[in-house]
Amino acid sequence: MLEGFLTVGNQILILFLLIAAGYLVTRTGLITEFGAKQMTNVLLFLITPAVVVSAFETPFDSSRLAGLGISAASAAATHLLGIYLSKLCFRKHPEDRQCVYRCAVIYSNCGFMALPLIDALIGREGLFYGAAYILVFNIFVWTHGIMIMSGDRGSVKARQIFINPGVIASGLALVMFFLSVTLPPPIQGAVRMLANVNTPLAMIVIGAFLARVSVRSIFSKTEVYIAAALRLLAVPLIILLALSRLGLPEALFKTCVISACAPPAATVSLFSARFSRDAGLAGELIAFATAFSIVTMPLLLMLTDMLVS
Secondary structure, X not given: OHHHHHHHHHHHHHHHHHHHHHHHHHHOOOOOHHHHHHHHHHHHHHHHHHHHHXXXXXXXXXXXXXXXXXXXXXXXXXXXXXXXXXXXXXXXXXXXXXXXXXXXXXXXXXXXXXXXXXHHHOOHHHHHHHHHHHHHHHHHHHHHHXXXXXXXXXXXXXXXXXXXXXXXXXXXXXXXXXXXXXXXXXXXXXXXXXXXXXHHHHHHHHHHHHOOOOHHHHOOOHHXXXXXXXXXXXXXXXXXXXXOOOOOOHHHHHXXXXXHHOOEOOHHHHHHHHOOOOHHHHHHHHHHHHHHHXXXXXXXXXXXXXXXX
């Protein structure tokens, strides 16, 4: 048990050292706010899609197809649970803050934070299942997420659901999987090299993001503690216990748990700024939850190991 905790903790510590590097280069002025946004765009539109495509470059296997369905169903259940709990806990708050709290509870950092950890602990099989989670995340965040942040159901367009980098990459990857397509060597090499950049670049971007948050203001808001507890503990623990009854393969089980227990997605901050919500609060909440995930994620994964064994 202790060995499993230390293994997970070591991997998360590596990620946080990369986050610390991003924090330091931002505080020293080597990365500006504009530069961090540009790197975020590179991650969203190029690096993360490359990770998804690379993960699906594998021959078709019916057992893996079932695993994809389970991962997608787990993602949908996680988002629906977050929607219910967040609405229950924050329905009386002012709208500009309520939407931030709710989205922070619902949407995990399943791309920037979960994928590097899945890659480190599980490998390509985990990335394969993690891609299905990201597909569901993109569908929810580009529909329900926009409706919450904008306050307007009519603001969601059909093209937003399907024409975004995550969904396009997932669709292409699924076609490759079903047809057992292998990319030509030069393209395959380029895609894999881009995918390998995901972990360090994503962590540096998170560090740059944290460097612009006031630590003092984070600890003065009770609601931040509640939202973080729901995102880091309540939602993933319920999902973990539910999945433990299904007798899933270890790689699939752990992938679903890691994706569910990650801190709030950076998208929450991006949408807060886009729709003129409390972007400062979003930054504080993401920073607070990301810092505490170094404790909660190993604990939940240790519990996962106990249930698997």
